[in-house]
Structures are given as structure tokens and as C-alpha cells.
Amino acid sequence: MIFMLQKTLIYTAPLLIVALGGMFSERGGIINLALEGEMIFGAFCGAISARLFLESEVFGTNMQLQFIVVMAISAVCGALFSLLLSFSAIKLKADQTIGGTALNMLAPAIVNAFALAFFNMEKIQMPANFAGYVIKNPDATPIEQIFADKAYISTYVIVVVFILLSIWIYRTKTGMRLRACGEHPQAAASVGVNVFKMRYLGTTISGALAGLGGYAYIATVANGTAESSIAGMGFLALAIMIFGNWKPVGIFFGALLFGFLKCIGPIYNSVDFLKNLGLPMYFYNIIPYVVVLIVLAITAKKSGCPKAEGIPYDKGMR
Amino acid sequence: MNNFFKKEGVKSILSSVLCILAGILLGFLIMIGLSLFNERTTIESAFKGLGILLAGPFSSGNSAYIMTNVGDMLFYASPLIMTGLSVAIAYKTGLFNIGAAGQFYMGTLAALMVALNIDTTGNPAMGILVWILAILAAMATGMLWGAIPGFFKAVFNVNEVIVCIMTNWISANVVTWLFTNMPDLINRGAGKSGYLITTAVTGNGTPKLGLDQIFKGSYIDMGIIIAIILAIVIYVILTKTTFGYELRACGSNKYGARCSGMSEKRNIVLSMAIAGGLAAIGGALYYLNPGIELKFDTAYSQLPAYGFNGIPVALLAINNPIAVIFVGIFIRFLSMGGDQLTSAGFNKYIADIIVALIIYFAGFSMFFKGFITKLTGKKKAAASVSENANMAVKAPDPEPEGSPSGDGQNTGKEADAK
Numbered sequence: 130m131i132f133m134l135q136k137t138l139i140y141t142a143p144l145l146i147v148a149l150g151g152m153f154s155e156r157g158g159i160i161n162l163a164l165e166g167e168m169i170f171g172a173f174c175g176a177i178s179a180r181l182f183l184e185s186e187v188f189g190t191n192m193q194l195q196f197i198v199v200m201a202i203s204a205v206c207g208a209l210f211s212l213l214l215s216f217s218a219i220k221l222k223a224d225q226t227i228g229g230t231a232l233n234m235l236a237p238a239i240v241n242a243f244a245l246a247f248f249n250m251e252k253i254q255m256p257a258n259f260a261g262y263v264i265k266n267p268d269a270t271p272i273e274q275i276f277a278d279k280a281y282i283s284t285y286v287i288v289v290v291f292i293l294l295s296i297w298i299y300r301t302k303t304g305m306r307l308r309a310c311g312e313h314p315q316a317a318a319s320v321g322v323n324v325f326k327m328r329y330l331g332t333t334i335s336g337a338l339a340g341l342g343g344y345a346y347i348a349t350v351a352n353g354t355a356e357s358s359i360a361g362m363g364f365l366a367l368a369i370m371i372f373g374n375w376k377p378v379g380i381f382f383g384a385l386l387f388g389f390l391k392c393i394g395p396i397y398n399s400v401d402f403l404k405n406l407g408l409p410m411y412f413y414n415i416i417p418y419v420v421v422l423i424v425l426a427i428t429a430k431k432s433g434c435p436k437a438e439g440i441p442y443d444k445g446m447r
Numbered sequence: 448m449n450n451f452f453k454k455e456g457v458k459s460i461l462s463s464v465l466c467i468l469a470g471i472l473l474g475f476l477i478m479i480g481l482s483l484f485n486e487r488t489t490i491e492s493a494f495k496g497l498g499i500l501l502a503g504p505f506s507s508g509n510s511a512y513i514m515t516n517v518g519d520m521l522f523y524a525s526p527l528i529m530t531g532l533s534v535a536i537a538y539k540t541g542l543f544n545i546g547a548a549g550q551f552y553m554g555t556l557a558a559l560m561v562a563l564n565i566d567t568t569g570n571p572a573m574g575i576l577v578w579i580l581a582i583l584a585a586m587a588t589g590m591l592w593g594a595i596p597g598f599f600k601a602v603f604n605v606n607e608v609i610v611c612i613m614t615n616w617i618s619a620n621v622v623t624w625l626f627t628n629m630p631d632l633i634n635r636g637a638g639k640s641g642y643l644i645t646t647a648v649t650g651n652g653t654p655k656l657g658l659d660q661i662f663k664g665s666y667i668d669m670g671i672i673i674a675i676i677l678a679i680v681i682y683v684i685l686t687k688t689t690f691g692y693e694l695r696a697c698g699s700n701k702y703g704a705r706c707s708g709m710s711e712k713r714n715i716v717l718s719m720a721i722a723g724g725l726a727a728i729g730g731a732l733y734y735l736n737p738g739i740e741l742k743f744d745t746a747y748s749q750l751p752a753y754g755f756n757g758i759p760v761a762l763l764a765i766n767n768p769i770a771v772i773f774v775g776i777f778i779r780f781l782s783m784g785g786d787q788l789t790s791a792g793f794n795k796y797i798a799d800i801i802v803a804l805i806i807y808f809a810g811f812s813m814f815f816k817g818f819i820t821k822l823t824g825k826k827k828a829a830a831s832v833s834e835n836a837n838m839a840v841k842a843p844d845p846e847p848e849g850s851p852s853g854d855g856q857n858t859g860k861e862a863d864a865k
Contacts, residue, residue: 162608213807217807217810217811221810221811223810223811224810226543226608227762227806227807227809227810228807228810230545230758230759230762230806231803231804231806231807231809231810232803232807234755234759234799234802234803234806235800235803235804235807237799238796238799238800238802238803239800241794241796241799242477242481242793242794242796242797242799242800243481245794245796246481246485246793246794247484247485358749360748361612361615361616361750364609364612365612367608367609367612368609368612368613371606371609409624409627411620411621411623411624411627411747412624414616414620414747415616415617415620415621418613418614418616418617419613419617421609421613422599422605422610422613422614425599425603425605425609425610426599426602426603426605429603429604429605429606
């Protein structure tokens with residue numbers, strides 16, 4: 130049971146932060162279909178820099194500090210990559226789904242092409258000692274074990290960032306302006322808000338969070354392998370955001386639910402109860418997707434979707 | 448009026464060609480960049496790489512392989528044309544079918560279930576019958592599978608993109624799950640792990656119609672002919688029938704369509720079902736070829752690239768079914784060149800980067816076209832495309848706020864379209 134909860138937290142963290150990233154972009158009025166690509170790109174940059182750091186031993190044995198620095202680098206790279214989407218969607222007013230799709234195709238191609246050109250592999254594997262990321266406290270009480278044993282510092286960082294940004298978007302002037310740009314950009318502009326700037330801000334934060342989440346995913350779940358696919362986590366995060374009704378609290382519970390459901394497939398073999406049921410892994414793999422569908426069917430009618438989402442801002446339109 | 452339509456068609460093709468050129472140019476720059484940082488390659492190899500890309504299947508040094516390469520290009524293009532058609536028809540109805548990958552898998556599943564379970568060795572007539580049955584089974588399964596996102600969209604108002612992605616991963620798991628439980632279909636040959644047997648074993652592969660005599664040594668079969676026929680059929684349905692008109696009307700303006708007494712919900716479900724059927728036939732055509740074997744054991748962790756590559760095909764073809772044929776073949780043309788890039792010291796993924804860049808530019812080109820339609824005072828399917836295209840094409844302004852003063856005038860139209 131403790132093991133399952135630990136795993137749930139590990140799977141939840143990337144979903145949580147990427148879904149929040151999706152929310153920042155969409156509350157600003159830009160559909161960020163490129164979360165998947167941004168995750169792949171962020172993870173790729175993170176894995177490269179982690180390799181360089183581990184080889185040059187800049188951080189010596191301080192693995193946790195190194196992890197945090199690499200997460201920051203991934204976030205910056207994800208943000209830079211998302212500028213491609215912002216530029217086409219905000220500046221050139223191109224179709225946002227096309228831009229997102231292009232980025233989702235571009236990221237894996239870049240990863241494959243560059244990894245093959247510079248590392249002679251189609252993916253980037255971090256050196257084995259990246260395993261030092263994991264925090265071990267086997268002697269703690271069961272409750273403490275859930276949160277502090279076999280845990281990763283990324284989970285704590287993500288929760289802190291999640292809380293701070295959630296407060297920011299609801300309790301600050303800039304946050305409110307960002308939300309206004311997703312609901313009625315012309316109204317926002319009429320009181321002096323720079324809609325273009327706000328939308329750039331939202332999409333860039335979104336890209337940064339996706340890049341961070343991408344690296345957290347490969348460092349904790351995917352055995353330190355950055356490759357051309359991130360197993361649909363970006364799209365799942367998008368679904369969680371819709372499930373959470375574009376609100377942080379909803380996203381939080383959605384991410385917990387799907388983190389739990391998603392971790393069953395890979396680990397059911399080490400949980401006696403599930404193993405005895407005799408069902409194949411594929412059954413457990415399907416569960417989260419089916420649950421998403423059912424939940425969406427029930428909740429979608431009263432959707433809190435930002436009203437101006439997906440519509441390029443046009444100053445003259447009232 | 449006639450003149451105008453001609454002009455618009457020309458402009459569409461022109462903007463697509465511009466996208467392609469820009470993509471190839473950027474890809475070339477990337478090759479130059481890579482060649483500077485890699486001791487295996489020099490600037491010359493970047494030029495060599497560009498030559499290989501532009502020559503596609505003809506880039507092979509040995510002329511004996513050229514016909515084989517062209518045949519392979521046509522063979523690999525046929526599933527691409529099918530998934531491209533799938534995305535295009537959904538797009539015409541205002542839906543983004545990102546679920547072609549899952550529909551492709553479901554088609555593969557159904558077709559192989561039929562074809563591999565009925566052994567028709569030594570009985571060609573039966574073989575063709577079973578083959579037709581397999582294609583029909585794929586189509587029916589794909590239509591049902593594709594109808595799911597349509598149903599969710601129409602009844603529950605759930606975004607079709609999310610439902611498509613969920614059904615993609617469900618179908619991927621179902622494929623591995625079902626075939627794992629069918630030991631008779633698994634290829635137990637030496638050195639084989641996780642592959643199914645092929646239609647070469649059961650004798651009901653796609654008929655070749657003598658095409659393999661022209662393109663010796665290639666995989667080619669009549670799949671490409673079927674794909675072209677279906678593209679024409681879809682074109683006729685979309686442009687010449689009431690049903691097709693309704694689909695397009697729902698895509699351009701669903702409120703308008705509803706006001707005119709069309710059932711928007713019915714059209715959404717039907718459009719997605721047809722899209723699903725087309726993608727599924729693509730899967731069937733690919734895997735019913737006697738030379739192609741399905742690696743089923745890892746299918747659950749990876750979606751077929753054909754499903755997603757249908758999206759660029761449809762976008763570049765501006766959702767025109769006839770153009771899908773040419774674009775599908777063109778994308779394979781580029782990829783064939785990409786496969787040869789190793790001889791210049793680069794890897795094949797450069798071609799993938801170029802395709803992705805072309806799509807990125809296609810986002811702009813669509814509203815380049817929207818600008819022309821607007822200029823001629825015609826409100827059309829450019830509804831989702833923004834108005835002031837002139838700004839993007841002519842001169843991107845460094846100041847975000849600094850849009851040309853012209854964009855104010857066009858806005859009334861966009862408001863109508865929404």
C-alpha cells in the first residue's frame with residue numbers, strides 16, 4: 130500500500146505541473162496542444178545537461194542541487210521552445226492546433242536527429258549515477274515513508290511551484306489580467322492591458338512548466354531516458370486540465386486520480402492483491418483512459434473553458 | 448467568377464509550395480549547422496544531403512534500385528494517403544481527428560484477425576474473397592472506433608482531441624492484448640520475437656495486379672490504386688453531394704448549418720465515422736501486404752507514425768482529397784531521401800524535422816489564403832483562420848502591439864463567422 134502511494138506521488142507530480150502549464154496557456158487564451166512536444170524537448174535538454182554535469186562533476190556529490198539546477202534548465206528550454214508556438218499563434222495569428230501539432234512533431238524529430246548526430250543513439254540515457262536523485266528514508270514511520278522515502282526532490286519542487294503559481298494567477302494583478310485575456314481580450318485591452326504580452330507570458334510559463342515536468346518525468350518514472358516519446362503524458366495532462374475545469378484545485382485532484390490510475394499498469398506485478406486478480410497489464414493500462422472518458426462525459430456540459438480560447442486576438446473586434 | 452476560383456486554387460498551391468520550400472531551406476540550414484559541429488561531416492556534405500533529399504527515391508546511386516525505390520515510395524504512400532484523407536474529411540466538418548493512429552490500429556487489428564485466421568493457401572479466388580472481407584472488417588471496425596469521439600463531441604460536448612487521444616492509447620493496448628492471446632498467429636520462426644505471421648503465409652495478401660513486375664523487388668500492391676480511388680470518392684462526396692455539403696457547412700459555421708435545418712450532431716458523428724473508416728483501411732492496406740509484419744508485443748507503448756503523419760498530409764493539402772494524393776506521395780518522397788541521408792553523414796530524422804517545419808509554416812499559409820479570400824470579399828472556410836494575414840506574410844512587426852492599422856476594418860466579418 131505504501132509502495133503504491135509512493136508511486137502515485139511520483140506519477141502525479143509531472144502530470145500536476147504540466148496540467149497547470151496547460152491551464153496557464155489556456156487561461157490566457159492560447160490552446161497549448163504542444164505540451165507533449167515541450168515535455169519531450171525539456172526532458173531532452175535536461176538529460177543532456179544532466180549528463181554534462183555528471184561527467185564534469187560540477188556539483189560533486191550534491192545530487193539534489195544538481196537535480197534542481199537541471200530542472201531549471203529544462204524549464205528554460207521548454208519556455209524557449211514554446212516561443213515557437215507563441216510566435217505563430219499570437220504574432221502571426223495562425224491556427225493554434227496546427228502550431229501545436231507542428232511542435233509535437235518537431236520535438237521528437239529534433240531529439241532523434243540531434244541525439245543520433247552527437248551521441249550516436251536515438252535517445253539520451255543519463256549515466257547510472259543519476260540514481261542518486263532518489264531520497265531514501267526506509268526507517269521512517271509509514272506516513273513519513275509515503276512522502277519522504279523513495280521520493281524525489283522534484284515532487285516537492287513541483288508542489289511548491291504549483292501552489293505559488295496557483296496563488297499568483299488568482300491573487301495578483303498580473304494573474305487577473307492574464308485570465309481576463311482568456312475570457313474577453315477586448316475588454317481587457319479596453320482597460321489598458323497588453324493582450325499580446327499577457328498571452329506571451331501565459332504560453333511561456335506554460336512551456337516552462339511543461340519542460341520542467343518533462344524532465345521530472347524522465348528522471349523519476351522513465352529511468353533517465355530521454356527519447357522521442359513521452360508516452361502521451363502531455364496529452365494526458367491536457368485531459369486532466371479539462372477534467373479539472375481549468376482550475377488549480379480541480380487539476381490537483383485530477384492529477385492525483387490519474388497519477389494513481391496510471392501507476393497501476395507498470396507496477397501491478399509487485400502488488401500481491403492485483404497480481405492475484407490475474408488480469409493482464411493491458412487491462413490496467415486502459416483504465417486511466419476509460420476513466421477520463423467517463424469523467425469527461427459526465428462533467429463536460431458545465432465546462433469552465435475560457436471563452437476566448439483558441440481565437441486569435443483582434444484589436445478591432447468587440 | 449471562374450477566374451477567381453482559378454486564382455484561389457493557384458494561390459493555395461503556391462502557398463503550400465512556399466511552405467515546402469521554406470521547410471527544406473531551414474532543414475538545409477540545420478544540416479549546415481550540424482555539419483560544422485560534427486567531425487564526420489563538412490559543409491559539402493550538407494549540399495550533398497540537400498541533393499539527396501531533393502532527389503528522394505532517385506538518389507540511390509544504383510539505377511537498378513530506382514524502380515524498386517519508386518515502387519516502395521508508392522506503397523508506403525498509400526496508408527499515408529488514407530490517414531491524410533481521414534484527417535481531411537474530419538477537418539472539413541470542423542473536427543481535428545488526431546485519433547487516426549488509433550483508428551489505423553483498429554483497422555490493422557480487424558484486417559489481420561480475418562486474414563490471418565483463414566488460411567487460403569493454394570486457392571487464389573478464396574484469397575481475394577477473404578482479402579475483401581478483411582478490408583470490410585477493418586472499415587467497419589474503424590468506423591465504429593472513429594464514431595466514439597464524434598459521439599462524445601455531439602452528445603456530451605467533449606473536445607474531440609482529448610477523446611481521440613484516449614481512444615488511441617486504448618486501441619494500442621487492445622492490439623497487444625488480443626494478439627498476445629492468439630498463439631496461432633504469432634510468428635515462431637528463428638530470431639523472431641513479438642511478430643505476427645504475414646498474409647504471405649495464409650495466401651490472402653493484397654493483389655499485386657502485375658505492379659510488382661513494373662517495380663521489381665518493391666513491396667508495391669494495388670493498395671495505392673485503392674487509396675487513389677477512395678480519395679476521388681471522398682472528393683466527389685464532399686463537393687458533389689448534399690451530404691458532403693452538409694459536412695462542409697457544419698465545418699464552416701455550425702450555427703448557420705443548424706439554422707438551415709441540418710443536424711449538426713448527426714454530421715459530426717458521421718464525419719468522424721468516415722474518418723475512422725478511412726484511417727482503418729490505411730492500416731489494413733499496410734499490413735495486408737505479404738511483406739509487412741506487425742510487431743505486436745510493443746504496440747501498446749507506441750502509436751503508429753502513420754496515424755500522426757496523416758495530419759501534415761491533410762494540412763499541406765489544405766484538406767483537399769485530390770491534393771492529399773500528391774502530398775502523401777510527396778511526403779514519402781522526402782522520407783525516401785531522408786533514409787538515404789546516412790550516405791552524406793546525416794541521419795534520416797532530418798527529413799522528419801523538415802516535415803515538422805513545413806507544417807509549422809502551413810499554419811501561416813492557411814491564413815495567407817484567408818487573406819486572399821477576404822480580399823475578394825468572399826467569406827469562406829477560413830473562419831478559424833485569422834483575418835489580418837497581410838501582416839504575417841509581409842512584415843512581422845517587432846512590436847507585439849504594432850499591428851497595422853488596417854486590421855480594424857476586417858473584424859466585422861470574423862465576428863459573423865464566429
